[in-house]
Amino acid sequence: MTLWFVFALMTVAAIFAVLWPLGRGSGGSDDVAGSQAGEVAVYKDQLAEVERDLAAARIAAPEADAARVEIGRRLLAAAADSDVPAAKTSVTWRRAAAVLALLGLPLVAIGVYMPLGSPLLRDFPLAQRERGANMTQSLENLVVQVEQHLEKNPADGRGWSVLAPVLERLGRFDEAVRAYRNALTYNGESAERRSDLGEAISAAASGVVTAEAKAEFERAHALNADDPKANYFLGLAAEQDGRKDDAAAIWRALLAKAPADAPWRHLVQTSLVRVGGGTMPALSDETIAASKDMNEGDRNAMVRGMVERLASRLKQNGGDVDGWLRLVRAYLVMGERDKAMGASTDARQAVANDAERLRQLNEGLKTLGLDG
Amino acid sequence: MIAESGHYALVLALALALIQSVVPLVGARLNDAALMNVARSAALAQLLFVGASFTALVMLHVTSDFSVANVYENSHSMKPLIYKITGVWGNHEGSMLLWVSILALFGGMVAAFGNNLPLSLRAHVLAVQAWIASAFYLFILVTSNPFLRILNPPIEGRDLNPVLQDIGLAVHPPMLYLGYVGFSISFSFAVAALMEGRIDAAWARWVRPWTLVAWIFLTLGIAMGSYWAYYELGWGGWWFWDPVENASLMPWLAGTALLHSALVMEKRNALKVWTILLSILTFSLSLLGTFLVRSGVITSVHAFATDPTRGVFILLILCLFIGGSLSLFAGRATALKQGGLFAPISREGALVLNNLLLTVACAVVLFGTLYPLAMEVLADFKMSVGAPFYNLTFAPLFALLLLAVPFGPLLAWKRGDLLGVTQRLLAAGVAGLIAVAIVWGWAHGGSTLAPLAIGLGIFVIAGAVTDLVERTGLVRLPFATVLQRARGLPRSAWGTAFAHAGLGVALIGIVCETTWNSEYVATMKQNDVAHVAGYELKLDGLFQRQGPNFREMIAEFNVSRNGEPVSVMTPSKRSFTTRGSSTTEAALLTRGASQLYVSLGDVTNEGAIAVRIYHKPLVLLIWWGPVLMAFGGMLSLSDRRLRVGAPKPARAKQRLQPAE
Known part of the structure; x- marks a missing residue:
């Protein structure tokens, strides 16, 4: 007012x-x-x-x-x-x-x-920003402190291992690569470290598994053939090279060995669907069984109901990247491209403050064919 | 609230400018004082609102309000306060806002101090100012709005380009804009005169001081920019004939010509039409500079974001104002009253020669700037026009100009005596020749032209001194009389002498730096010693340091000469994490007017570091010259006497040398 x-x-x-x-x-x-x-x-x-x-x-x-x-x-x-003209009053x-x-x-x-204006938007000077801002602030301060410590003690392998993932989460991929390299140098070889390094290299290349990154994953694979990250990324490399069948084979093998509660299971499944080598268990078997008996209209109604529930859940808890991707995919399947676009915009806004999630989301959206 | 108020203030300024561009003209046509006076209050209100808008943007940057896209893209919460403020104009949108703020400032000054101007002239001038202002307000609001918001403000900004995080940004752009935009006043006066169809004495009285103000700021702005490039970019170069530098040099050349022709007009009522044309050309060249920098047709340190819509918009503005004013000139110039006559050998004649040389030099620079661009667009053929081209074209023209400079002030108005002047300049000529001989005997290597150029510089300085000696009667008269005459001498005469001497000083600096500068490039390890121009520089070691928003690697050099320690130099390399880029901070050691310059390259795997060391003899003269010129300009500006250049009566010359 x-x-x-x-x-x-x-x-x-x-x-x-x-x-x-x-x-x-x-x-x-x-x-x-x-x-x-x-x-x-x-x-x-x-x-x-x-x-x-x-x-x-x-x-x-x-x-x-x-x-x-x-x-x-x-x-x-x-x-x-x-000759001064007379002044007039008109x-x-x-x-x-x-x-x-x-x-x-x-x-x-x-x-x-x-x-042009946004009259409803109030000012956000940094001094008045809530705690969230301060936490990131202090995180960056911590990073600076650790970096200073490592400048004096560059051979501290543990320091590099702590710093590297943080840098990666902050989106400073090039520095993360350097930190992972140092961690490898001072802590010794391990499959995990090799594949972490590879992941950082491909993150720095905006998600492309470059030849350099692939070499790291191959070394990790040689050290431990079951390393899930190395396997996943080798599959991704195959997919990016256009060898979709190889990718599917690698991921299928990975899923076969994976423990049932592995947090990355869903990611691999999604990828597998993308290369056309699997089905998406979006609905549980019972639901599908139940829906088999329905007629077309009822089935559509059921699907719609589920989608709406998902949408309202995401409205309250927007941090669930997989949920958002499911929702966007569902809209696309239902042929409602506008809603899909709307949902992807909402999703981007919901996770805008988290670089890692935003990256995941963008990658997911890209594979769904919804670019930018 | 600050962001939106600033935004709205800018919109109101646009609305006021639109009214100001129409109502006063109607008033002038109807000869209605009230309607014409709208121009004044509207111009002042415009200044108020643009000022508020600019202040709002500064406050947003200072408080790091990242909900404003401009702040988010160009600021960082950890940046030192001074760079938070200067960062306001370290980007395209903010610098455009500064541009229109200065435009409004000049408009406001005409409104506030223009009481002695004829009312209709003031109305016309302010209306033309308002056209320019409206065009640029629209440009800002439509294509480069600094007040656009982000719905979900990010937590940290993307930081300012590290090269710009320097005190130079606080000085160089505002000065340059004061110069560029200052020429809009003489442009507006010229267009107003064409629209009114008459130029009177008040016109001439007004245009010269405004041109002088703009010229002083442009001179300082260019010199400051050159010095900034010299110490910040790490190459030790101070002028690259880069299109953007040329874009600032061209208005300067045209503005210098304008300054001198306005003098003729003020004193002798001559060269009116030419002065009008120069006013139009000078501001047109300023606009061209704005276009080159902001349209993305060139890539350089100065090139802001490359957005084609902006380029098209500015091109439209450019065509509208340059084309419009030139067609107005073509249509109306013949209607203007011609001024007084003069003999070819006279002060006026000398100033015409000055104008001729300056405009040709300006045309050369314009050609050198636009030709490569045109080739790239039309023939898809990349080429660069650099120092060799300008050495062959620009340098001879300027040498000729400098040779003529000492003669000008000594010639009398209307009809002069070239032979007499040559006699009086004999001493200065001899001083120049002695300098040539000394330099020839003493210096080793370098171009054979260098001693000649230095002699020319000395001649220009000695010529300026001669002028003062002549006017005060030093040598001939008793000291007390001389002192009295020196005090009585108009400050503009002192100003002329200082400005002309500044030219000579700058020339000597340029020649010395380019001819006898010594360079040492090597990879150095700890305790290595470099020998440059009689100095020994020992690398003591490399250190790391944490700055507010960067990390810094410092190299420490102990400088000594013949075993005597001189000083410690600490060049550094700063890496800025947010932008992921780094800058070199050169270390400068000033000894007299010469400088030792150290800048760092990359560190090799063995812990050695690439180092560039230069010794630059008399390099500081390059910038002292322009400072001297600007000082002369200020002296002349402070001399607000009315000027009339009367011819010297023939009889009087033998009896007494008049002071003016």
């Missing part, structure tokens, strides 16, 4: 600036006559100046004479053709100008401001 009050005050001030000279009436007509004679006045000033200079002995008498003659000549010329035009100020000015201002 205060904002609109401030806007109103400012508008009134602007209008007043235009109306004020208009309201002063014909008092200005003396001005006109006075300044139309401006040229003559300048020359008269110059003559007076010459006298002053002469009195102060700044110029010699002959030069003063010459100057006087010169100015006099110009003065005569100026006086000859200065009430109609003044009224028109007043109307322009009273109506035109606010209309232009509102007309330009409304599409």
